[in-house]
Amino acid sequence: MDVRRVAAVIAAVVVMAAVPAVAEASALSWRPCATTQEPAAECATVDVPIDRGRPELGSAQLALARLPALDPGRRIGSLLVNPGGPGGSGVGFVQFGGLASPDLAQLRQRFDVVGFDPRGDWFSTPRITCDAATLFDPALDRFPSTRAGFDALVAHNRAAGQDCLARTGPLLANADTQSAAEDVETIRAALGEPRISWLGLSYGTELGAIYASKHPGRVRTMVLDGAVDHTRPLRQAILEEAAATEDALVRFAGWCRGSAECVLHGQDVLRFYDDVVARAAQGAIWSSDLGRKATADEVSAGVYNHLYIREEWPLLGKALAAAGGEFPDAKGLTERNQFLSPIYGAYRAIGCHDFPSPFTGPVDMGVMAGLVRTVAPHSWRYSEFWDLTSGCAGWPVPAKNPPQPHPVHGAPPILVVGGAHDPATPLSWARGLAASIDSADLLTRADDGHTGLFNSACARAAEVKYLVSGVTPGRDLVCR
Template structure:
């Protein structure tokens, strides 16, 4: 059977908060030009780190890392480590492919360094049976038998992925990755860490600040995850609310823009028609002619993904094109694969569901909260984590002794809603500095000169924006 990077869940023991990371010596990294770099100038290396930081003298694996040096060596401040999102994004690919997400001034003053988190990319990736992954059951459960079958499938998949991935599989949670990050700081020879975390990378950054508060120089948490949301219901409701808010913003935008391909139409009615066709297997996938687009892919890939960049014009054009297309003969649609690093998510989020009755109640909560967006990714992730042990569960953030940490979020973020950023800033107390972007999208630190200048001044000169700082939305 084919082996591919896949999903599963994580088992293992919790680690001691400050197990052995400082034993990695400065200068332990041997850089060399990256192979097949799309944009010249990137350097790559491998940092050996323990499989389990609770046993730092045990087995190791190679953590893939990459950097681009500061474009002005004479003005260099130091290294800034970027924490990739996902979970499952490759920081190495971000660096190798170019680092346009950072301002020219940040690129001038810092070496930009990132890594593939454990279980991702070239850092001992999670590997599972392709055949088993292809048999993933739908998250649309109809009865207790479906619920039990999903539990059994998850258990088989965990066993398969563990056997193929090796010992790292039991040590994929973000608490372990915090120690990898601390090892990287030490290997780079930085006395204190300068860090920029985006989306899932904010969970890593916040937990690093909690574990090593006095080793933080500066830290940007962009599009912020609140890891203190403890109940399954509250987590799913908040995720659904953020996604629906972005759909509502899209509808408002289209109503106000004569250039919108759906301007003057009842957008929700047009969209509902597409949802109904997708449910029946009659909606053609624009990217795969002759193939039916599933309801989950219509919602998560056609719509939600475009909300990340507030690509409203492109979404409107896509919806108009699908609405005008001829229906396919009704046919079953396949279950889309989940992100490769789902096991990381399962290790970090304890989202228990007792039985089918509770599960269908949670689906109802999501559908009432996001009536235009059924089958959102978070409920699929919750289904994939059923029965999984969690080694780094949610808890309230405490980072006493940390310097000011910049918490940045758009008011209308489809994945990490603004209330999460407010909550994290409050948990950080005197260390939390909230910077609000009054616009849309997932990620906003370079959304106009106000945002860019505030972030640059903080990272370079440690100038903290005034309390309550807000930046206007750029035109969309």
């Protein structure tokens, strides 16, 4: 951040942080919704139009959960949080201890922390609803090399989308992130806040950035952690993410081989992983979680999801060892992949609005699949952008928010956080997102895992300090 800009804004920002925000009257009716983790939690709903251009389609109800500031005399305002997805629940994140870390105590003291479920998600209604068996077929080839295989993939995705549309109704065609960003503005107005603070993780960075692009004057502070750059061409994004997933797997394997904390200590872990995946591809790996043999894609996806949190690497070593043991059971891996999770329908539907398939046919898809295998020779069977774009080939709902620029002009300083070894959101995406925001500073993590909030005490401290003070830590901060 430019030193002169810091000097110019610091006095106003510090005064703003120390004085409770002057809010308009709230239009929300809060009711107790205590949990064991958060006994002070309150819940409410807010109505939003399904389609702001077609009022005849009616409205949707967004679910909200709030943790009132513990120090009301020094309350700054409302901090909206989005934990990611697409399809993640802000309500669940707030109600069940997502901000319970002692490192985040100041946020609980100084803010009303507000989580919300975006349109179509979890406790918001109508909810995106899909038949799980129709949406995911473990026998389907997601890397088809023939016209027949490509046509089968397209037909499957079309049928899955039509099923979701029949079960969900018109909301499915309006579940894009630009519509969700306008919902955030409705929430802000309903809260009675002249400006909001924002903590967005992963997909929450895309949602937050689009909101800031549309309503820069309504932003007080904004953390975009685990950044998604929605301007990136899809083919480029596919390869960048596949390479990031491979990097994370290789780093895990190196740690596991050399650490006594890993049950595969001393072994060639990448070779062990490749063998498990190859055996799964041959139908030789059982999963007691699924009650059937696990596919190679399911095994690979389960490994991927364990790479998110660095502290879970010992658990990943155990799960991988169990999948490759004398009596293999991939339960520890398959129970962590998302194919049969309750949010997979929302994940797919929102993803197809924002990241529609770029593939034109089997040749095009085959070329991209070959490039993915080149940059990710071990982990190629699963990366999120391949899952999205292969799953969106043939999706029957037109995309309302394909990749495009969302420049942010006129907002206060915004903090973008990216990880050099993040398996899901490459550092290049954080750099790209920061470059599209006039007032952004980039914090770089040199450690492992997805998002600084979940993996780095250094990043947590920087994010909390910035959210409270409004002053970013500077362009060149690196958390190691």
